[in-house]
Every structure is written in C-alpha cells, then in structure tokens.
C-alpha cells in the first residue's frame with residue numbers, strides 16, 4: 001500500500017495560518033523551509049506541540065455541524081504521538097475518559113495518537129464513540145442500543161461476552177495496522193453514568209433508563225496541515241436533546257416515546273393528539289433534570305443555540321467566516337423555538353478539520 005505523502009501546499013497554508021494567529025511564533029520563513037525539507041526527505045513532517053494544539057482547536061472551530069463551538073479556545077490537547085501499541089492506545093483512551101470526566105465537570109479534550117506515516121501506518125479505534133451500549137438481537141426485537149448491533153457482534157466474535165442487559169458498556173476494539181484487534185474493557189470508574197428520573201413523575205425512574213455522561217467521538221480523523229491523525233478521540237459534554245430526542249426516542253434506537261406516553265396517560269390513538277410531542281418534551285425534561293441532579297455537565301438546546309450565535313458574531317468580529325450546516329445545527333426538538341433556526345449560514349469547508357474516515 002503506497003501511503004499518501006503529505007501535500008506541501010496544505011502544510012504551508014497551515015504553517016502560515018498558525019503564524020498569522022499566533023504572532024509570538026515569529027516569522028514563518030524558517031519553519032516553512034524546514035517543513036519543505038522534511039517533506040522532501042521523508043514524505044511528511046512533524047507538528048510542534050504548539051502547532052498540534054492550535055490545529056486541533058481550529059479543527060473544532062471549523063466543525064460546521066457543531067453547535068458547541070463557543071469554547072473552542074479551551075480545548076485540552078493530550079499529545080500522545082509517542083504511543084505505539086494497541087495496549088498503549090487503550091490505556092490512553094481510559095486515561096482520557098478519567099481526565100475529561102472530572103467528577104461530572106466535563107472538560108472538552110482530544111487525545112492525539114500517532115498519524116498515518118509511510119514508515120508506520122496508524123491504529124484505528126473501531127468503536128464510533130469510546131462509550132457505547134451493547135445491542136443484542138433477540139427473537140422479538142433488539143435489546144439494548146440497536147445502533148451498536150454490529151459493534152456488539154464484532155466484540156462477541158473477538159471473545160467478549162455481554163450480559164444481555166439494556167445498558168451494557170461495550171469494550172474498546174483497537175485495530176492495529178496488521179494482526180488481530182485488541183479488546184479492552186473500560187474500568188467502571190472511567191465510565192460515569194446518570195440514572196434518569198423526572199422532577200414531577202415518580203414512575204419515570206421505573207422505566208430503568210440511564211445514559212453515560214461523556215460523549216467521546218472516536219471514529220473521525222483529525223486533519224491538520226496535510227497530516228491525518230486517524231486516531232484522535234475527542235469529547236465535549238452532551239446537549240440534552242441528543243439523548244432525550246434521539247438516542248432514547250428514535251424508533252431505531254431505544255424507542256421510548258410510546259412507553260412514556262402510556263405512563264403519562266396520553267391518548268395515543270391518533271397523531272393529532274400530539275402525544276409524541278408531549279412524550280418528547282417530558283423525556284427531555286427528565287434528561288436535563290437528571291444530569292443536573294447528578295452534577296454532570298450538560299447544556300439545553302435553547303442555551304446552546306444562543307451560545308452558538310454569540311460564537312458566530314465573535315468570529316465575524318475577528319474577521320473570520322464561521323461555517324455551519326443548518327440541518328445539523330438546528331436542534332431535533334423545537335427547532336423554530338431556537339434562534340439558530342431563523343437564519344442561513346456559510347457552508348464552506350475549512351481545514352484543519354475533523355473528518356469521517358474516507
């Protein structure tokens with residue numbers, strides 16, 4: 001397999017961007033010359049820690065599907081480019097979760113593992129998020145999270161044994177450049193979870209619903225200056241609607257709207273009673289209430305929409321374009337009741353960026 005050498009044009013554009021936004025880095029000339037020499041010699045170059053930290057923060061700033069970009073400057077970057085084994089990667093993912101979770105005060109963090117290089121191809125994390133619940137095929141439907149059926153089957157084929165519950169945390173599956181994937185169970189103290197209750201309905205707890213505190217995406221590449229870091233898990237905190245309007249509500253996920261509507265005593269015989277909408281709101285009230293009770297960071301879609309527009313105007317003040325994808329920015333609940341709904345966005349694609357694996 002011929003590995004892509006680094007595109008020198010991308011590298012130069014990034015180095016210039018770094019020096020423009022970080023005047024203390026001085027004149028880019030010598031750095032540009034050294035990078036060109038290194039690319040000529042070994043087909044790629046190595047980012048300094050400062051370049052890597054800046055690149056990861058700007059990749060977040062450029063994420064046009066992300067509503068949570070206001071705090072892009074505070075991203076914590078864990079430079080782990082020296083890690084060279086599957087076990088090392090697994091350990092860094094666990095350390096990342098412990099670091100980022102705090103005791104509920106979640107810290108936006110990215111861990112950067114080695115890039116793809118002609119000399120050493122990169123490892124991949126098979127899981128799309130560090131924390132995922134198993135999905136099991138049963139005679140009368142799926143038990144657990146249907147979104148993770150394939151990952152559960154892969155882990156089981158590799159020797160993992162699930163307990164058949166609705167919220168079994170899956171192991172990490174780390175695939176090396178060659179050879180067998182490594183399975184790694186996440187220690188319980190690295191996976192903070194929140195049981196869901198409702199402030200007004202005591203029966204809600206009986207539904208036995210819960211969700212994990214930290215969303216940590218592990219299936220995207222961090223692209224900086226022509227270099228791709230295919231193993232760079234990043235986390236923020238959840239917006240309540242992700243759990244309450246999608247993960248627990250979608251028919252092809254935990255599909256809880258009918259259950260909640262029944263317990264609420266709603267008339268589900270006709271769509272026109274808007275029973276789905278009533279159930280959705282109460283499910284989202286429960287998610288926000290439970291995370292707050294547990295002291296776990298979470299934002300609501302109204303607050304986050306306002307914050308995003310603040311970010312947008314700050315970027316314009318800074319003379320930068322802030323690209324956004326309307327179809328992802330507008331929350332899946334009460335869209336038009338949030339300010340982000342009532343406007344258009346620039347849709348250009350900028351780099352550095354987090355991209356889905358090609």
Ligand code: HEM
Nearest residue numbers: 060063065066067068108109234235236237238239299354
């Ligand atoms: C700090 C709190 C944050 C919040 C509340 C937040 C919120 C969100 C939400 C709601 C989405 C849409 C997800 C979906 O609909 O499935 C999203 C997408 C995204 N976010 Fe953020 N985010 C945060 C931090 C971050 C951080 C720290 C990064 C990276 C360093 C990031 C990068 C992205 C990217 C790349 C996407 C698009 C994912 C894709 O294309 O599949 N976000 N964010």
Ligand SMILES: N=C(Nc1cccc(CNC[C@@H]2CCCN2)c1)c1cccs1
Nearest residue numbers: 068215216217234235236237238239242
């Ligand atoms: N709050 C978060 N949510 C989030 C962000 C990016 C991607 C995702 C997962 N999106 C995949 C699902 C499934 C298809 C559409 N949405 C969630 C964060 C995850 C990592 C940092 S912030």
